[in-house]
Amino acid sequence: MKYFKEQKLRELQGKQLKHDSTFCFRCYPGISCFNRCCRNLNLFLYPYDIIRLKLCLKISSDEFLDRYVDVVLREESYFPDVLLRMEDNQDKTCPFLTQEGCRVYPDRPDACRTFPLEQGMIFDDESGHGRLVHFFRPPEFCMGQYEKTKWTPKSWEQDQEAEIYHKMTAKWAILKGLFHHNPWGSEGPEGPKARMAFMATYNIDRFREFVFGSSFLKRYKVKSYLIKKMNASDTELLKFGFKWVQFFLWGKHTKEIRLK
Ligand code: SF4
Ligand code: SF4
Structure with a gap:
């Protein structure tokens, strides 16, 4: 794209x-x-x-x-x-x-x-x-x-x-478009925020460990129907990853993720 x-x-x-x-x-x-x-x-x-x-x-x-x-x-x-x-x-x-x-x-x-x-x-x-x-x-x-x-x-x-490829790629393209501006600040493009964003979008198995194997779900409130869907499907987890990146990098609020 x-x-x-x-x-x-x-x-x-x-x-x-x-x-x-x-x-x-x-x-x-x-x-x-x-x-x-x-x-x-x-x-x-x-x-x-x-x-x-x-x-x-x-x-x-x-x-x-x-x-x-x-x-x-x-x-x-x-x-x-x-x-x-x-x-x-x-x-x-x-x-x-x-x-x-x-x-x-x-x-x-x-x-x-x-x-x-x-x-x-x-x-x-x-x-x-x-x-x-x-x-x-x-x-x-x-x-x-x-x-x-x-x-x-x-x-x-x-x-x-x-169809599913184009739908997912279009979602990704919109998120990727936000990276025309520098979101990393002094950390640079290889710092912890950048590694998190890469993991949430490109390394789905690692992101799964992060969401389900760390304190993530204790720190953030995620709708229970969504947790079930993410648990069952990498595609659903990826859609969540796109939202998570917008949330933690740009503070974009969604109804699916909240701080506890
Ligand atoms: S194999 Fe098919 S797609 Fe590839 S160059 Fe030939 S016609 Fe084009
Ligand atoms: S993934 Fe398959 S179709 Fe695509 S370039 Fe490689 S061999 Fe060709």
């Missing part, structure tokens, strides 16, 4: 799609470029991607972060980006690419589902609201763009079972 400025949209490459615009695309095993797109990528991973991938691989979020990602702090943001680390081979292949295709296909990341579209957000600093935009921009080598099957952004999203 990239952030765009309204006035810069026209300068961007690719075709901007309205919700009812169509594009042609089809990808299938046997197409001449099969798997060419799964290498040498800057593949951004969002918090919900990590949950799905670590569950698919049956490892902890901690282990996933250790083995598969690079964490990069860029100049324009005070929160790091998380990128899937490509293999250290000549083609820099995705670590999940096999001869037969993607070995995490049912749980592949948001960016892989959305491709050949790219999703971005125009974020209004003042209102705090974001608006999603879509661009059609397959790389030249992608032969799928010359196929005849027609899609709208919506029908493509449904076909790729990307």
Whole structure:
């Protein structure tokens, strides 16, 4: 998910799609470029991607972060980006690419589902609201763009079972947008507050230990229906994590969390 400025949209490459615009695309095993797109990528991973991938691989979020990602702090943001680390081979292949295709296909990341579209957000600093935009921009080598099957952004999203991904990524994008301003103060982006924010959004198993295995629930009043949901589901816990970050960093009150 990239952030765009309204006035810069026209300068961007690719075709901007309205919700009812169509594009042609089809990808299938046997197409001449099969798997060419799964290498040498800057593949951004969002918090919900990590949950799905670590569950698919049956490892902890901690282990996933250790083995598969690079964490990069860029100049324009005070929160790091998380990128899937490509293999250290000549083609820099995705670590999940096999001869037969993607070995995490049912749980592949948001960016892989959305491709050949790219999703971005125009974020209004003042209102705090974001608006999603879509661009059609397959790389030249992608032969799928010359196929005849027609899609709208919506029908493509449904076909790729990307609805839950887009919903979670949009929530994350709104929170991430707040990090265009420095929330760390003198602690800097590697201090305890920053580590807490990263844990609550990207390291769900550690965050689970923190919420359920520390004095957290003694210090904060959390609605009991929510505790049950968080206990049963990493996705619900992640939604809570997004709210928690806003609460402890910016003091944004929600009806779900209160100091006791
Ligand atoms: S390059 Fe395009 S058509 Fe080829 S495998 Fe990738 S997505 Fe499919
Ligand atoms: S996760 Fe799967 S679909 Fe995405 S780049 Fe890797 S192999 Fe390709």
